[in-house]
Amino acid sequence: MSLRALLEARCATAPDAIAVEPAGRPGEGTTWTALREQARSVAAALVRDGVAPGERVVLVARNDPSYFPILFGAGLAGAVLTPLNRRLATDELVAMIDDSGATTVLVDEDAAAALSDVLGDRRVVVLGRTYADWVGPAVDPERAVAPEDVAFQLYTSGTTGRPKGAMFANGTNLAVLTGEIAEAWGFRDGDVSLVAMPLFHMGGLAWALAGMARGARAVVVGDFVPAEVLDAIEAHGVTTAFCVPTMLAALCAVPGVDSRPLGLRQMIYSGSPIGEDALKRAMVALRCDFVQIYGLTEATGAFAQLSAQEHREGGPALASAGRPYPWTELRVVDPETGHDVPAGAIGEIRTRSVQNMVGYWRRPEETAAALTPEGWLCTGDLGRLDDAGRIHLVDRAKDRIVTGGENVYPAEVERVLAQHPDVAEVAVIGVPDERWGEAVKAVVVPAAGSTPDPAEIVAFARGRLAGFQSPKSVDVVEALPRTATGKVIKPTLREPYWRGHDRRIH
Structure with a gap:
């Protein structure tokens, strides 16, 4: 699997199907064939400008359909898209751009105002302004990529320290994301998927790619305005969505939400704890199946899941984060010794599978601290396993x-x-x-x-x-x-x- 392979597969299967469209503007979507042409234009520009295979290309912009030609274009050029959070302070953004080593930085108008004067001799391309003149002819540079090559790089949120660039490879992370994980998330051909999470974060990018690989049309939300998001769900016929609990609460607070003909089939949620009462309110208001996923950026987003059936049944299962996926291994260990704790005891959750990140960009010591020599990812989350094999999270180890x-x-x-x-x-x-x-x-x-x-x-x-x-x-x-x-x-x-x-x- 690679971004090129995903793009070509969809063009072969459904060339005239809509791949992506902006929320609130039905009928203005981009077909897979058009997306490939746009991606080739981006790839041609990157190669023309001397961007080498494996080089990072930074994007600082709000959610927008233009993200995807840039993502796939970087893939066609063998480069590595590295999207950043545009809401960060300028010095934080500059530090991450410096860390990435990128020579090309694409920005929207808001980010351009903050960054244009502080990026030195880097090439700065402004979406909606200089972008049209920057892209090249739609000619595929035909750069090959290997399974071990990095497909994209995401910076961690930095809640526990300085942000680190987590790397994700074609043959492992991207392959399992668009294969097993996409199937576990219940995507169906013909789905309409709400992409409301930030695309600089694994929650947004993983959700979008998993759905697109399964033939779902991606409806991209720019800024999360709850009433407008509900309007978009109706107008676009959204069938499946992914939100964090704060977004769910905001949607459920919109007057009249429980009487709107939304047509959702399922809602995936994750990202932070949610109270059982709040969850039940959301299930009543949105009137669809709910599925919880648990994971972290470094594990390609999710490695455990609480099913829709368990949500419908209620009971103690709702207090859990679900069971590990069948292709993942899981241990609960003493974080100080690394030894397994007794059954039912609290310890650090560790996971091992092909979906664990490659490592942190240019951070060998921090990579070694996160990934053991045996391949176990240290999540930093404290929890326990119940008799049914479900994970019950207690807290972040650092928050104890x-x-x-x-x-x-x-x-x-x-x-x-x-x-x-x-x-x-x-x-x-x-x-x-x-x-x-x-x-x-x-x-x-x-x-x-x-x-x-x-x-x-x-x-x-x-x-x-x-x-x-x-x-x-x-x-x-x-x-x-x-x-x-x-x-x-x-x-x-x-x-x-x-x-x-x-x-x-x-």
Whole structure:
């Protein structure tokens, strides 16, 4: 498998089918044949400009159908598309561009305003402005790629440190993504797939490619505006979609959502914990099958799944992240020793399969820390396996709070506090405490029309949790800091409380 192979296969199978179209503009889609011509023009320009095989090509832009000619064009040229989050600060973007070694940077108008004067002698192509003059004639450069060659490179979100470029190869990552994973996600020929996740993130790119490989038409959402997304689902006849819980909550908050003729067949969700009540509300509002996936960027997005049937049945299974895919191996280990923990005990989740990343670009030491010599990917997630083989996540290992010698896993506390009627969102962190080392603090966002009382929330928690697990204090904020994919950035939350203290938690 390669991007070239995927493109050629779809052109041979359904040349006049719509491959991709912009959300809100039905009838303005691009056929597979036209997409191949556009990709050849991009490839010709890259080769003309001296971009070598394996060289990184950076894209900084909002979600747009123009992403796909650039992705496939880089593949035809043997180059490696490296999309970046346009919402990052300029110095962060420049650091990643420097790290990638790219000599060609494609940007949209917003990114051009921030980056054009700070990229030195790199070639900067502005989408919608200089792009049309930059592309070459639609001539395939016919550069061959090998299974071990990198197909694309994605930078990790940086919630636990500086972003790293995770590399994904043709013959392993791309092959399993467009094969086994696409089948597990339930794509059908003729599906209409909502691509609402950012395409610089694995959630967006993996979802789009898996669907396209199975013949799904990709409807690309630029900016996620809930009411407009619901309009697009109706107008385009979207049958399958992928969202993170914050997006689900936003869709379900649109007035009248539960009476709209949406026509969804299934909703895939992942990315952060979701309360059982919130999940049930979404299932009622959207009236379709729900499937949860669990994974991380470095594992090509997902290596475990909770089926639609288990969602319909409800019960304890809804508290889990599902079972590993049949082609993946999984262990639960003591993160300090690497030894397996007893059955049912909490440890770090590790996985091994062909879908694990190749490694981090130019980071051999960090690659070695993430991938053991035996090929096990250290996820950094703490969890356990139940008797049915389902994964129950406890928390990120780095987010664990140690208070008075007791381990507190924030996700467990957050699940309880999320049930409070005055709480819309909550994040739990450890803060300095002279007596206990760390104390549990809850940071909450009020529910609409509510004014949370910190003392009452503490009392609510104490009635449902052990004393050492209950928050000692509660702060009320307007919003929680999040990555573009909806994950709470806990280092940002912790920073003000740990400033000036010797011990820092990252």
